[in-house]
Amino acid sequence: MKITTVIPAYKSKYLMELLACLVHQSEPPSQVIFSDDTPDFAFAKVLYSEPVKSLIAHLNVTVVEGPRKGAHANWAHCVNAWGGRTELLHILCDDDIVYPLFYEQHRRAHMAGTFSSTVSRRWYANETGQLTRMALEVPEVMANHPMRWHALDAKTLFTSNVTRGANWLGEVSNVVMRAETALLVRERQQVGISFAGLEDLGSFVCGAMTNPVCFINEHLGYFRTSPTQNSAQTMGMPLKLAHLAYITLGIIGRNMGVISAEEAHKCVEAVTPAFLWHYRGEEDVRHFCEVLPQMVARVPGAESLFLQLWSEFSK
Known part of the structure; x- marks a missing residue:
């Protein structure tokens, strides 16, 4: 391959x-x-x-x-x-770096089965490339498992990431994708609902609906942190999109039958407090700040209004 x-x-x-x-x-x-x-x-x-x-x-x-x-x-x-x-x-x-065995290990994992993506662990580094003591945290059961490779289905990935408003998979630099998953990165939507802002995580978990993800329990690179990158700009558009995209991914997972309605609602409950904390005074997301508490309270029609707002906001 x-x-x-x-x-x-x-x-x-x-x-x-x-x-x-x-x-x-x-x-x-x-x-x-x-x-x-x-x-x-x-x-x-x-x-x-x-x-x-x-x-x-x-x-x-x-x-x-x-x-x-x-x-x-x-x-x-x-x-x-x-x-x-x-x-x-x-x-x-x-700005990211992969270690010498990165492609060898990912190719071997793909050859061992039919996987939508292979995902390896990564360290964090500062702007100069100096490794820090921090690494992307993964669930303890994964981190301590004696096996190097694990096949993970869509249900596992949605419930351990999306419904918690979290991402332990990482982003594109520590992932090798099959063609169908790569196309999801480009299209950034599933069943007519956009997941703009989480193109990486969204593609990985949606790709897993077709074939599982292979998790490689090795640190094969690092993510360089910088005060100028999008993830450090709390008030920027990329992070506003990312917060809301967790909710749309929950809706996608529910609509595709991967997670239950209650599990999808957990995502709304997880994201809303953080979104309101950061963005309550931001005019461009004022309507989201109004509709999210309604979604938490399960007000009829709130989700439809959210999706209408999202359709425009995520363009």
């Missing part, structure tokens, strides 16, 4: 670290595609110049011009640039 790595590229200051982690893979991906979203083609200038061009020749690197329309547009552009040419796809964010 072959893996294509696509990189939605914007932050060029980490490029040399990124190339180093790819060059030192025990089993490199079959091709690497950069979608250069910088205004001055900063990635292309380096990648197509010597000595870098010769040093990375074995990685089969291609650079395509990015859409310059935001993060998700570049993710979608990466998926389109890949175009299904290999069985597996890895979206590697330009």
Whole structure:
């Protein structure tokens, strides 16, 4: 099985670290595609110049011009640039790092069964790449299990992530996807309901409705933290979308028969207090702040109103 790595590229200051982690893979991906979203083609200038061009020749690197329309547009552009040419796809964010056995372990896991995605554990690092004592926390039963690989179905993933308003799977950099899951990242919707804001988690759990996810109980990379990234901007649009997308994923899971109505309601109960705490005074989400308590109270028609608001807000 072959893996294509696509990189939605914007932050060029980490490029040399990124190339180093790819060059030192025990089993490199079959091709690497950069979608250069910088205004001055900063990635292309380096990648197509010597000595870098010769040093990375074995990685089969291609650079395509990015859409310059935001993060998700570049993710979608990466998926389109890949175009299904290999069985597996890895979206590697330009500030994250994967360790030398990353592709070998993920490919082996995919060859062991039919999985929608393979998900490995990861460390956190500071902006300079120095590892911290923190890692993405996973359920204790998973962390302490003696087996290295675990097959997880959609029910397990929805109830341990979505209904709690949590995400222990991570994001695209620590996941290798089959084609059908990669397309979910691009489309970011299921049964006509968007999960914009949680394109990563939404694709993983919805993909598991078709085939299970294989969890690899090894730390095979790190997530670089920075005060400028979206997850650190509490009042920004990406996090507003992410909060609300947990609720839409709960509705999707219920509508698809993966979780019960009561389990979907737990998601509303989990997300609403945090959403109101952060955003009660924000004009752009004022109507959500009004309708969410109604959903918690099970007021008839509240969910329909929420979905109408969401349809516009998530465009």
